[in-house]
Amino acid sequence: MKYIVMMNTMKAGQGVPAWPKKDLQAHIAFMRGINQELHEHGELVSAEGLSFPDQAKLVRAGKDGRAITDGVFPESKEFLAGFWIIDVDSPERAYEIAARISAAPGPGGVPLNMPIELRPVMSGPPKEMV
């Protein structure tokens, strides 16, 4: 079963986190480790990190169907920092992975306990069931 694991952490205008070098490196190493583990387990479908919110555009079609873009977003809004698509054997395994990501180390190595949104990915027709 496939899930999307969404990491919603960034806030508009927040920019690059001003953590000590050691903590930042530990965070990056942690994320690489997660990707490596998911790959080794044969569970990784894809993983993408996203650019910072100040690069985001909101696009809407105008009356003539042409794109109208909007730049800066309200301060309070949370942004998707990145996502994984995983293919796992059970929902429990998906929860476990999401919890691990949630506890990624932040400043001082303290777990961030970020909110991770986990949603099943829709698939083809249902299986025949007896």
Next chain:
Amino acid sequence: MTTPWNATSEHLLRELAPQVLGMIARRFHDFAAAEDAVQEAMIAAFTQWPQQGVPENPRGWLIQVASRRMTDHVRSEIARRERETAVAAEAETLSRTLEIEADMDPDDTLILLFMCCHPALTPSSAIALTLRAVGGLTTGEIANAFLVPEATMAQRISRAKQSIKASGAPFRLPSPQERTERLPAVSHVLYLIFSEGYASSIGPQLQRLDLAREAIRLARGTKTLLPDSPEIAGLLALMLLTDARRAARTGPDEELIPLDKQDRTLWDRTEISEGIELLTAALSKASVGLYQIQAAIAAVHDEAERAEDTDWPQILALYDLLKQVAPSPMVTLNHAIAAAMVYGAAKGLQLLKALDTDPRLASHYRLDAVRAHLLEKTGDYEAAIKHYRIAATRTTSTPERNYLMTRASRLASD
């Protein structure tokens, strides 16, 4: 001398894969490495044979390529060990193709099947390994069928082999008693391959490997190896009797068409008669099991020329039996549907109540979908709409969601 590559060549190649793997694994005493070597030989064959023709002795060709890979592997292993421990070099034994080929064991494919469906493996890894080692498929094809990257699938297969190695399973046929114990796991893996394939066999996924066909091929092969197993015969019959309806189960826009609305002239008569023949033979043999009963239910549906001709009392009786042989909430659910067809929707709704407290099904979309359907039949449209919509939010299947939402909106606009 070669013969031109044609429609049967691919089939031949896939049939040879487990035979060659059996011989190489036995000769070199290393299943994991042998499996990689045979995979490489398969890829080489798939690249070269369509252009250069099928060699005169295709099995010998595969053995030669695979054993060359194995020899390379053994050499590098020895070199590594020498570097690490400086032990004396082992006498290098370059195995001869003819020698290996003479060592063919007709049980090899069966040994592999039991090995790949080893209880130490998770279903997804057992499926992947079975398709590659027994089915002769390439990692790319398997990855494509499950819509995951090839590297991910390769990793899944490699981990599966590590688990088998760690479990210490020897490369030999399990004892008759072990075989009896482990046959259900083998059947289950084959059934999962089939249902995965049957579920995804529509629309834009058409170019994907047809897993339902592969499962039927594997079950057919298993049936040849275990001709007296009523379980395998029942499993193959179930697959054929289900697959027969494939062309009718979706419409032109990939929408799902329920059994009672299908164009039955599209059903595959050849598959139906083969399935019924297998089933009849299996039922005359032994005690009835899970797959024979399911196949029997599929057969009753397939034998009805029109939906209204369906022998529902017979289906209900079969579900009664299934409830005893292999009880599960899904069986109870289907039993309730059959009861509703025989005694009316109210009876079905009453039976569904027992499932509300079952944690395995309580929040499963199928329970709401069935309840909605029965409520619609009783004329309680408001409640039916509510449950169609609950079911639509719970399913993870896009065509099913579309179907359920459409049912609800159709009732709402009436």
